[in-house]
Amino acid sequence: MNLKIAIIGTSHVAPLYTAWNSASHLHKNIDMVFFAAPGSLFRRFQIDEKRKFGILDSSLFSPQDIHTIKNTFGAIKIDLKQFDTVVHVGQLSRETQLAKLVNQFSIDEFRSKKGCRRISFEAFLALRYSLARSAMLTESWRNWTTSQLYTVPAPRFAESCITSKSSYYAPWVKLSAENPASFMKDLLDDYYNLIEINHKENGINSILPPDEVYAQNGLVRAIFQNGARQLRENAEYSSEDHHHMNIQYGEIILHRILDTIQRN
Template structure:
């Protein structure tokens, strides 16, 4: 039996519902989930003995955090040592910040990546430095590689849904919306950053999953059908209609299938 743990923030909901859709296809796999929404997930700690969750030491325990974890997971900590693989879903890997920064600079075209005619351009070397800086700031801390070398796979936060194109989008989605509506090569930008981030994480024995080809829309964003009907981690209720960042169980199933089928072929 292959034991897999999925950790992460609210984006774990799509993985959990996705696993329910496909688990009968993988009878030799048992999958558990240990998640919390932002900002609670960011307060969890990984210790040198391989335990992850609410700090359990001489320091004062965060009672509110403990209550959240008990409600969602029925426990406050979990040992990572008993799992053959750990998937970190919804990993905030920094691409969104890069897009926001470029948007603030009036969306410059990037040499050798963006062929659109534009007065405002970035050299590829300048963009590479932006990407390297973002990757350095957002890669997992050293303890993750030391504790889970070869067993941790990051599942980056999905690119927003292309359902926002032509519609009113929340403020945080405007950079993505602007890039998509202007026909920017989002997939090329994604792949360039992905390569840099993958190189950095692999140095520490950490894997990076690729987004499923089937989920990529014409715009480079995620196809609209994969955000429709997404649910909240907290209570299982549907997200608002203009929530373009969370994906549904169909998306989670695509991601998990790709990871599980790849591991079968190893």
């Protein structure tokens, strides 16, 4: 019997989709369905109690959005109960807020920085925990009793972001300039572990990339950024985009997903 897997998510689904197209012939027992949209649209998708997911109330979406989704996937919603496994890809982890938080403070017993406001380590942990909670999938995704749900968070930024001139990446430029690489790596690893634990406590399993994708500072190695392509029209991302990864990254994550699902 075939294993039915739904991969749903944001633009970060693109490298997985490409990787699957190259590898699907090796997994005849897997029926994999994709349902994705750019983050700004995907995050507005709705889910109901029967686990229908997508555009459930057309009046809340533009005709263009509806047309795009219908044209791409043949439907504007997907019935997630039809799948043995659902993989939710691209949930934002709010790690830039974490970077901003760390940049803002001199944290007792953790990071001493002259000229920054002081904060106790306990307060920092509480604030970090709050951020991690805010990065969790919402109530409707928690504690499913039918279908397995996995989450694959959006990739961390690529290491090249620390030389970016864009204000979008400024917190990373600052964090990297003021702290050793190992500090950044530990910070990010601990934070992602926290999100993973929070998800686990709510019945959601996380699939995290292996360590090999990360540079010494905990950001994604630059080789996985080169040649990243967009979900729509397959156009290449600009060199100032440090968040979308290429097919090599997609292959690693796909392997991780299949390995985890088949083991369970």
